[in-house]
Amino acid sequence: MEPRDEKLYKLAIKRAKFRSHIFSYGVIIIFLWAIWWISSGNPPKLSGWPWPVWPTLGLLIALAFEYNEAFLSNTADRVDREYEKLKRRNQKTNDSDQII
Numbered sequence: 001m002e003p004r005d006e007k008l009y010k011l012a013i014k015r016a017k018f019r020s021h022i023f024s025y026g027v028i029i030i031f032l033w034a035i036w037w038i039s040s041g042n043p044p045k046l047s048g049w050p051w052p053v054w055p056t057l058g059l060l061i062a063l064a065f066e067y068n069e070a071f072l073s074n075t076a077d078r079v080d081r082e083y084e085k086l087k088r089r090n091q092k093t094n095d096s097d098q099i100i
Contacts, residue, residue, distance in 0.1 A: 025062075029055070
């Protein structure tokens with residue numbers, strides 16, 4: 001078995017967790033809306049905002065942040081790039097100090 005790349009493995013874990021959280025959040029949201037539907041009469045009385053709107057928005061915001069972390073932002077690569085940039089800058093200042 002070949003050695004595994006730890007960065008890719010951690011990214012795979014984040015993406016797998018995201019996919020499982022989509023299902024969990026979906027079940028929770030459906031459950032909350034079902035409680036509201038049943039408890040407010042049939043058809044529901046639409047006076048004001050239905051209360052499940054707020055937890056739904058909260059879970060969607062959480063899901064958006066989790067999506068960003070799993071698919072859009074690759075912090076490990078950004079850290080590596082910043083480290084290399086600082087290393088090059090440090091090397092340039094050391095080289096210029098040696099010339100004088």
